[in-house]
Amino acid sequence: MFLNNWQYNAIQRDYDLKKSHNKRILKEREEEIYTKIPAMKEIEDEIITNSMEAAKLSILGDDSALERLKETTKELSDCKKQLLVSNGYPADYLAPIYSCKDCKDSGYINNEKCHCFKQAIVNMLFSQDTVKEIIKDENFSNFRLDYYSKDIVNELTGLSPYENMRRILSKCKYYMDHFETEYQNLLIYGNAGVGKTFLANSIANELIRKAVTVIYLTSYQLFDLFEKNKFQKNPDTSSPEGRLNEDFIYECDLLIIDDLGTEFNNSFVSSQLYNCINERHLKKKSTIISTNLSLEELSVTYSERIYSRLIGNYTLLNVYGDDIRFMKRFK
Numbered sequence: 109m110f111l112n113n114w115q116y117n118a119i120q121r122d123y124d125l126k127k128s129h130n131k132r133i134l135k136e137r138e139e140e141i142y143t144k145i146p147a148m149k150e151i152e153d154e155i156i157t158n159s160m161e162a163a164k165l166s167i168l169g170d171d172s173a174l175e176r177l178k179e180t181t182k183e184l185s186d187c188k189k190q191l192l193v194s195n196g197y198p199a200d201y202l203a204p205i206y207s208c209k210d211c212k213d214s215g216y217i218n219n220e221k222c223h224c225f226k227q228a229i230v231n232m233l234f235s236q237d238t239v240k241e242i243i244k245d246e247n248f249s250n251f252r253l254d255y256y257s258k259d260i261v262n263e264l265t266g267l268s269p270y271e272n273m274r275r276i277l278s279k280c281k282y283y284m285d286h287f288e289t290e291y292q293n294l295l296i297y298g299n300a301g302v303g304k305t306f307l308a309n310s311i312a313n314e315l316i317r318k319a320v321t322v323i324y325l326t327s328y329q330l331f332d333l334f335e336k337n338k339f340q341k342n343p344d345t346s347s348p349e350g351r352l353n354e355d356f357i358y359e360c361d362l363l364i365i366d367d368l369g370t371e372f373n374n375s376f377v378s379s380q381l382y383n384c385i386n387e388r389h390l391k392k393k394s395t396i397i398s399t400n401l402s403l404e405e406l407s408v409t410y411s412e413r414i415y416s417r418l419i420g421n422y423t424l425l426n427v428y429g430d431d432i433r434f435m436k437r438f439k
Contacts, residue, residue: 269429301431
C-alpha cells in the first residue's frame with residue numbers, strides 16, 4: 109500500500125490535529141469540573157501521587173504494598189466517577205477523548221495500520237471526501253418506503269414495489285449485520301431513479317461506522333483509474349489523484365462500483381472488470397455493484413465469464429418502481 113512522503117505526512121498531520129482538538133476539549137472539561145466540583149481536583153491529585161508511589165514500589169519489588177496502593181487508587185477512581193454522576197455528568201466525562209478508540213488516535217495497533225488509517229489512505233488516494241458528505245444524508249434513517257407503490261404488482265415476482273423494497277431492505281440489513289462473518293456480494297439492478305445508489309450509500313454509511321474500509325467509485329472512475337495505472341508509466345506521485353495503488357482496489361473490505369454500464373465498454377474495460385471482481389472473489393473481499401442494466405443487458409454487454417461471476421457470486425437485488433427523483437419534486 110504505497111504512500112509517498114507528502115501523503116503520509118498529510119495523514120499524520122490530520123492525526124495531530126485530532127489529538128490537539130480532543131486534548132483541548134478534555135482540558136476545558138477539567139477546568140469546568142474543578143470549578144464546579146472542587147473535591148474532584150483533590151482526588152485527581154491523590155491519584156497522581158499514588159501512581160508515582162506505585163512506580164517506586166514496583167522498582168523496589170514491594171509487591172504487597174503495590175497491590176494495596178492499586179486498590180486505593182481504584183477506590184479513588186470509583187469515587188471520582190460517582191462524584192461526576194451525582195453532579196449530573198457521565199462517569200467517563202474526564203476520560204481521555206479519542207476519535208478512534210481502537211488505536212487511540214495513533215493510527216496503529218500492534219505495529220499494524222488501524223482501520224482508521226487505512227480509511228484515511230483510501231480517502232486520500234480515491235477522493236472519498238465527497239462520498240462522505242453524500243452518505244451523511246443518504247442513509248437508512250432517511251430511507252422512505254412510501255415512495256414505493258403498494259398498488260402495482262410485478263408479474264414476475266408477484267410483489268408490489270413496496271413489498272419488494274421491504275424484502276431488499278431486510279437483505280441489506282442482514283448483509284450489514286453479518287458483514288464481518290459472512291462473505292457476500294450484492295448486485296443491485298433496476299431502472300434509473302429507483303433508489304439503487306441510495307441503497308449502496310446507506311450500506312457504505314453503516315459499514316464505515318463499523319470500521320469497515322470502503323472504497324466507493326462510479327464505474328467511470330474505476331476504469332479511469334485502471335487506465336491511468338496501466339498506461340501512465342511515470343504517474344505523478346506528488347498528487348494523491350495521480351497515483352493508483354491496485355492493492356487498495358483488491359484489498360479494501362468493501363468496494364462499491366456505482367452505475368456499471370455507463371462507462372465506455374471495450375476489451376480493456378471488460379478485462380479489468382473481470383480481473384477486479386475475480387480477484388476480490390478469490391480474496392473473499394465483498395463487492396457491491398449497482399447498474400441500470402437488466403440481467404439480459406448485462407449478459408450482452410459483458411463477457412460470458414463476467415456474467416457468470418455476477419450471477420454465481422452475487423446476491424441479486426432487483427429494484428423496481430417509479431422514479432423517486434421525479435416523485436420527490438411533488439412531495
